[in-house]
Amino acid sequence: MDSAEQDLLKPESVPEGEDAAATLKDTLSDEEQEILRKELEKVEEEIQTLNHVLAAKERRLAEIKRKLGVTPLTELKQNISKGLQDVASTNVYRKTSETLSNAGQRASAAISTVGSVITKKLEDVKNSPTFKSFEEKVESLKSKVGGPKQSTGDFEEVLNSAANASASATEDLTEKDEENH
Structure with a gap:
């Protein structure tokens, strides 16, 4: 690339707004416009080639998964499992789990105490x-x-x-x- 072409590709050299394309085209020489057209065609061809390569890779991926017996449901289960493992490894989850565990133990102790008190009261009534x-x-x-x-x-x-x-x-x-x- 020559220095004129590099200057055209710099973000600060590109005007902004609705009339940017018309204004920029008017400021470019015929030679610069031709260079940009050729580069545009080249980039479009590269994008198309990459899309073809990507489609071929996706087909190959689907074929391999089919041969391995990996179904979308299996993948979903694996993703959910991994997500749950990720959540379970966070500090917030661990702290919440510990808090709920402590609350459950306290509730269990309170219910046991209430049951003992009721049993005692019934024995007192019977006696x-x-x-x-x-x-x-x-x-x-x-x-x-x-x-x-x-x-x-x-x-x-x-x-x-x-x-x-x-x-x-x-x-x-x-x-x-x-x-x-």
Whole structure:
């Protein structure tokens, strides 16, 4: 390239705006315009050649991937996996993970404490004089309705048997009442 051609290619020598092309063309000599036209053709040919080479490389790449069994879905999975690994290696992710882990441990401890408190309160209620009195009344009702105490079950068994006994007593009364009418 000669110095005139190099001057034309410098960014600061190119005018800007809508009339830049017309203004620049008017300032160029016929010889300079011809040089630029030839260079334009050469660059366009190089771009076209590079596009052909790129298309051929892309076809070859697709062929190799097909032979290896690499599908777009496989590539997507690999990209996502790599992206997740990249994210997991960041300081922000590690700090957030540690914070959430600590919060989870604290929540677990709090829930365990609440469960212990509730269990303790239920035991206190079961051992309270009011509950014992209620339990004795249910036992008494059961012995009056269902006969002598057959087993020493827990409170739930006592309630169930008392309910069954009162249901059968109600049925007996209903049958006798129907016979009298």
